[in-house]
Amino acid sequence: MSEPTLAPTDPRVAADDGDERHFCSTCAFSQACLSQGMDKGALLDLHMLVEHVGPLHAGECVFRAGDRFEAIAAVRAGTVKTFTIDREGREHVLGFHLAGEVIGLNAIDGESYPCSAVAVDTVMLCRFSFPKISVLAARVPGLQQQLFRLLSRDIGRAALLAGDWTADERLAAFLVGLSRRLAARGFSPDRLQLSMARTDIANYLRLAPETVSRVLKRFQDEGVLRVDRRAIELVDRSRLEALASPALRE
C-alpha cells in the first residue's frame, strides 16, 4: 500500500493555482451544493479552498486509519474503498465511494481517521480542509445544510448494511444500489462494470467470497443476471429489486 495522499504536505496535491480545473465541473460535491441553493459567490469560496488530488492508481492509499484527521474529500472520478482491519486481521469494508460521494466524514468525531481509504481503480479527488470548510459552512447556509445531509445520509447507509439480511438480499441490494448510483452518473443502469474484486464485495456485505460467487451463479441460472467476470448485466431488474426490497429504503 502506498503512502497516504491526503496529508497536508503531500506533493501530489495540486496547488491552488487559479487555473480553470479549479472550478472542477466534474466535482459533484460542488454541483450538489449548487443544487442546494448555494449562490455563485459562495461556490467560488468553496473552490478557493479545494485542492485537487490525483490521479491515484488502484491500490494507492488515500488515508490510513490512525492518520491525523485534517480533511474530507470528494471523489471526482473512480472508486474509493474505505475499510478497517479488526484485531483478528480481518478486513471490514465500510463502503465503496463513487464520483460525487464524500469520504472522511466518519473522522470528524475524533482526532484521526477511524478507517483507511484506498483507490480501487484510477481515482481523482477534491480535498477540503475540514477546519476551513467548517468556517465557510458557518457563512454559507447551503453548504452547512449540505454537510449535515451528507453526514445524515451516511448514518442511514451504515444502518441499512447492519440489518440481518440473507446473502441473496444483500447481494441484490448491493447490485440495485450500485446500478442506481451509476445511472445517476450517466452510466447504463443495466450493464455494470464492477471495479472491485469479489473479495471486496464479500467483505463489504459480510459474506465469504465463495458465497458471493455462488449467489451470483444462482442469480444467473435463474435468469436475473448475466455475469462475465466483473461485467454484470441486470437481465430482470424487477426480480432483482424484489429480492433486494427488504434491504432498500424508498
Next chain:
Amino acid sequence: MSEPTLAPTDPRVAADDGDERHFCSTCAFSQACLSQGMDKGALLDLHMLVEHVGPLHAGECVFRAGDRFEAIAAVRAGTVKTFTIDREGREHVLGFHLAGEVIGLNAIDGESYPCSAVAVDTVMLCRFSFPKISVLAARVPGLQQQLFRLLSRDIGRAALLAGDWTADERLAAFLVGLSRRLAARGFSPDRLQLSMARTDIANYLRLAPETVSRVLKRFQDEGVLRVDRRAIELVDRSRLEALASPALRE
C-alpha cells in the same frame, strides 16, 4: 403505540415560559456544547429554542417513521429505542439512546423520519427545531462543530454494528458499551439495570431472543456475569472486554 410527541403542535410540549427548567442542567446536549467551548451567550440562545417534552411512559411514541421531520431531540432522562419495521414486518432496532444522546439525526437527509422512536422506560426530552438550530449553528461555531461530531459519531456506531461479529462478541460489546455509557452518567459500571426487553436486545444485535438468553446463560456459567432477570452484574469485566474487543473501537 401512542401518538407521536415531537409534532410541533403537541400539547405536551412545555411552553418556553422562562422558568428555570429552561436551563435544563440535566440536558447533556447543552453540557456537551458547553464543554465544546460554546460561550454563555450562545448557550442562552440554545436554551431559547428548546422545548421540554415529557414525561413519556414506556411504550409511548416520540416520532414515527414517515412523520415529517421537524426536530431533533436530546434525551434528558430514560431510554429511547429507535427502530424500523421492514417489509416482512420484522423490527430492526437501530439504537438505544440514553440521557445526553441525540435522536433524529438520521432524518436530516430527507423530508421525514426514516425510523420510529419510542420510550423504553420513563423519558424526558429536549426538543430542538432543526431549522432553528441550524440557523443558530451558523452563528455559533461550537454548536455547529458539536452537531458535526454527533452526526459523525453515529456513522461510526452504525458501522460498528454492521460488522460480522459472533453472538458472543455482539452481546459482550453491547454490555461493555452500555456499562461505559451508564458509568459516564454516574451509574455503577458493574451493576446494570437493563431497561429493555430481551427481544429488543436481540433485534438490536440481529440475533434471535433465544440466542441472547443462551449466551447470557453461558456467560453466567463461565463466571463472567451474574444475571437476574434484567439486572446484570459484570463479574469479570476484563474477560468481557476481551470477548467484546474485536467489536469495540478505542
Next chain:
DNA sequence: GTCTGCGGTTGACTTCGATCAAGGCCCCGG
C-alpha cells in the same frame, strides 16, 4: 385464590453460510 398472558428460558432440530480443499481461468513475464 385462580386464570391468563407476556417475557423469558430451555431443548431438539434445521439451515444458511463459513470453512476447507481443489481446480480452472486469465494475464503477465520469461
Next chain:
DNA sequence: CCGGGGCCTTGATCGAAGTCAACCGCAGAC
C-alpha cells in the same frame, strides 16, 4: 511456448445461530 500467481469458481463438510415447540414464573385481572 510454458510457468506462475492472482482471482474466481466449484464441491464437500461443518458449525453457529435460527426456528419450532414446550414450559416456566411472575404480574395483573377478576
